[in-house]
Amino acid sequence: MIIRLLTALDAEIHRILRLEALMNNPEAFAAAYEEEKEYPIDLFRDQLRSNDSFTLGAFTKDKLDGVITLVKEKPLKLKHRANIVAMYVSPEGRGLGIGKSLLEKTIEEAKGIEGLEQIYLTVVTTNEPAKRLYSSLGFEMFATEERALKFNDIYFDEEHRVLFLKNNE
Known part of the structure; x- marks a missing residue:
């Protein structure tokens, strides 16, 4: 498995996996x-070019x-925060440690972002x-x-979790 930053050149494969x-x-x-x-491919390219986010991809056999x-986060009072969004592992990739590897690499990269706490x-x-995985990496x-x-008239509850990268000083 190879984990790497996705770039605008990866927009097509990213779109396919997202859908x-x-x-x-x-x-x-x-x-x-x-x-x-219905979103144009340029939207996916632009997202992968953003200075306010990054997307990592896990590749197995290309x-x-x-x-x-x-x-x-962009607002001044929230700049110490970031959000993990759009995490997904294909059914064929589940159980292989892909999710854990993606999260670990994301946390590692996040620790290098100045001011991110x-x-x-x-x-x-x-x-x-997913809940077990997040707990195992310290998300509370x-x-x-x-x-x-709400999807097809069924409601789903969500847990909100946080990982503190460093203690208050």
Whole structure:
């Protein structure tokens, strides 16, 4: 497995995996396949060029099997924070340690961002494997949002979690 930063040249394969994620696990994402399938490829290129975020991809046998994006907060009073969004591992890649490797590399990269002190993420409360993974890497739950997402008239609760990169000094 190779983990590397995705660039604008990876926009096509990133888009394919993103749409797969939204089709396979619609309950896990605020975005909807029906919306994102219409997005132009240039939007994906622009996202991969952003100075306020980065996306890592995990490749097995030259196939993109997992992604994770870290988005830095922009407002002055929130610049010490970032959010993990759009994490996904393909069904073929699950159970191979891809998710853990992506998270570990993201945390490592985040520690190198000047002023960044904490990373947030949300996870659907029914996603036990993801919750175990996040807990194993130190993400602590601080709130549960009831009925956070609604898909096909079914509500999904989300846990909000945080990882503190350094102690208050």
